[in-house]
Amino acid sequence: ATFTIMVAGESGLGKTTFINTLFQTSLKPHQDPTERHNKFQSAQETVEIGIVRAILEEKNFKIRLNIIDTPGFGNNVNNNDSWTPIIDFIDDQHESYMKQERQPLRTNKKDLRVHACLYFIRPTGHSLKPLDIEIMQRLSTRVNLIPVIAKADTLSPAELDTFKTRIREIIEAQDINIYTPPLELDDPASAEHAKQLIESMPFAIIGAEEEIEISPGKFSRGRKYPWGVVEVENDEHCDFKKLRSLLLRTNMLDLVLSTNEIHFENFRSTKLGA
């Protein structure tokens, strides 16, 4: 079984750092070093999409992870259609799976269908950009979309609060369908956890590869500034742990099932109807 996460957004928002942070805090490297990093060439453009392969190993549980690092976009003077490689990649995986399904011998189905797409938002403190809205609208109809606020250490607690509210308003007004953890769950503890995840969205993300000594002998991944140390795994500083919990624990199965049952079926019926 594989679980595939895509990371998307303009260049310079810490996407690569986030992938490394997730990797270093929670994952093991893929056993085969030659399989660890792949480049995917989008048909339309000479744009490379990188795939990092990892293993998530828990007590009774081992799953192969693919993390797709997309090229940063939105940095040109004219950014029309800059989202094409990412949208194509998502569609291509459904296309490829559909073809394999039709094979008489359905062996070795290589499945890179994206189960969750993290869309990184620039922390301006103001609002979503027109480009963000354009891209999220296109992503939301194809994949489980999870918008996150990048480099959240740019925002004070009050600014973050205002920004999250503003983003939620725009997402609602623009009819952008984002992934929401199901709330009707059997046990009250899981339902409460899901409620807390939903209340924190969009998640405020901070990424760091460096281990910082936050107190004598105590190390934690974070960013060291002259005025203090930001800790990635501190809930007072950002929502990294909440996002990780959603992706790798509480909602992984739901993300996979909804991709296969909703997004893949949408794709298939669109293709067959066409």
Add this chain to the structure above:
Amino acid sequence: ATFTIMVAGESGLGKTTFINTLFQTSLKPHQDPTERHNKFQSAQETVEIGIVRAILEEKNFKIRLNIIDTPGFGNNVNNNDSWTPIIDFIDDQHESYMKQERQPLRTNKKDLRVHACLYFIRPTGHSLKPLDIEIMQRLSTRVNLIPVIAKADTLSPAELDTFKTRIREIIEAQDINIYTPPLELDDPASAEHAKQLIESMPFAIIGAEEEIEISPGKFSRGRKYPWGVVEVENDEHCDFKKLRSLLLRTNMLDLVLSTNEIHFENFRSTKLGA
């Protein structure tokens, strides 16, 4: 005498906050409250350029300041020509001054020629964007251009160092002429100060309107995060004081003279030659 500073760059980089910080830490409001804020309508577009008027009062010295807050640009999907209102404003002031000069009665010359243009750079940690280079090239031939790194509290000391070096390399490679404090000065102390200013460029800027209690009873303008307090007027945290010193003390006269003697003359000869 008036001194006019323009602030330019994409939306969300803290330009308005910077203007307020400069105002609150260093300036007095213009006596006439009706004259304090003006809107300037660019001829070509329905874009408003805001003018904040202030007074700089030192012991033997009083000067009227104009701070021009330009509309943020670069947030559209297609940003071609998004720099037009700003470039037009600069040219219009030279044009207007030239017309007034030709009047037989040269009274009440209202002079809004821009003496320094602060161009705000997004702190990605990577590089300048193509749009930054486009705009800075157009600004550099018309006005004293001072690029600054916005929201510098996004960058760790090591990242800031790398970013400053990268920006300097690109500015050099792209032949962008930026304002440099003159170094051949009579006294060694001033020469040393000029050298330190040049070594810190592009200046790392942090803006804050809030007064934070940084130690019991001691207040300073800054940004309060859960992991610490950033102080605007702390040289270990950013270059705000260096920039303020350049603009309002050590290089104000040079900025005014070079605008009148170099940039205005360039404009005049271009116009007369045309």
